[in-house]
Amino acid sequence: MASTPRKKSGLISHGIASQNRKARFDYAVKETMEAGIVLVGPEVKSLRLGRATLTEAWAGERDGELYLFNAYIPEYQGGVLSRFEPRAPRKLLVKRKEMRRLFSAVARDGQTIVPLDIHFNERGIAKVQLALAEGKNKSDKRHAIAARDWQRDKARLMREKG
Numbered sequence: 032m033a034s035t036p037r038k039k040s041g042l043i044s045h046g047i048a049s050q051n052r053k054a055r056f057d058y059a060v061k062e063t064m065e066a067g068i069v070l071v072g073p074e075v076k077s078l079r080l081g082r083a084t085l086t087e088a089w090a091g092e093r094d095g096e097l098y099l100f101n102a103y104i105p106e107y108q109g110g111v112l113s114r115f116e117p118r119a120p121r122k123l124l125v126k127r128k129e130m131r132r133l134f135s136a137v138a139r140d141g142q143t144i145v146p147l148d149i150h151f152n153e154r155g156i157a158k159v160q161l162a163l164a165e166g167k168n169k170s171d172k173r174h175a176i177a178a179r180d181w182q183r184d185k186a187r188l189m190r191e192k193g
Contacts, residue, residue: 045150046151049082049083050147050148058143061142064129067124067158068122068149074115097125144162145161146160
């Protein structure tokens with residue numbers, strides 16, 4: 032049974048904190064995987080408020096490790112003294128074998144590692160769902176728009192008839 036996100040006074044205890052909706056439109060997702068993310072306390076608090084943005088984020092290699100680049104997590108305004116850089120690279124935690132496989136797919140096939148969402152699991156730990164994806168060309172995007180419009184029109188017709 033899938034659980035729904037529970038909110039307590041505006042905080043997300045588990046569920047999706049931030050989502051990259053544009054990723055599935057811009058990229059053809061080949062496979063997905065889950066990775067841990069290294070955060071400091073105020074970053075977690077800001078994520079629990081659901082204020083992060085992943086639209087321009089990407090994952091890649093730095094010093095043999097996997098990092099999340101250009102993800103925007105705004106500073107927490109709850110009176111915390113420790114500050115952090117909102118767009119700082121954040122280390123992602125994956126097994127070494129999976130990391131090698133991801134890096135080889137990027138180098139060999141020209142694929143991209145795209146973050147789809149940041150969510151909290153049932154234990155309250157922040158995780159990033161990553162996708163190994165290929166970029167779509169313009170005609171594929173037009174086809175996706177046409178299919179989405181047809182589904183919307185079909186649903187409207189069914190509502191009117193029934």
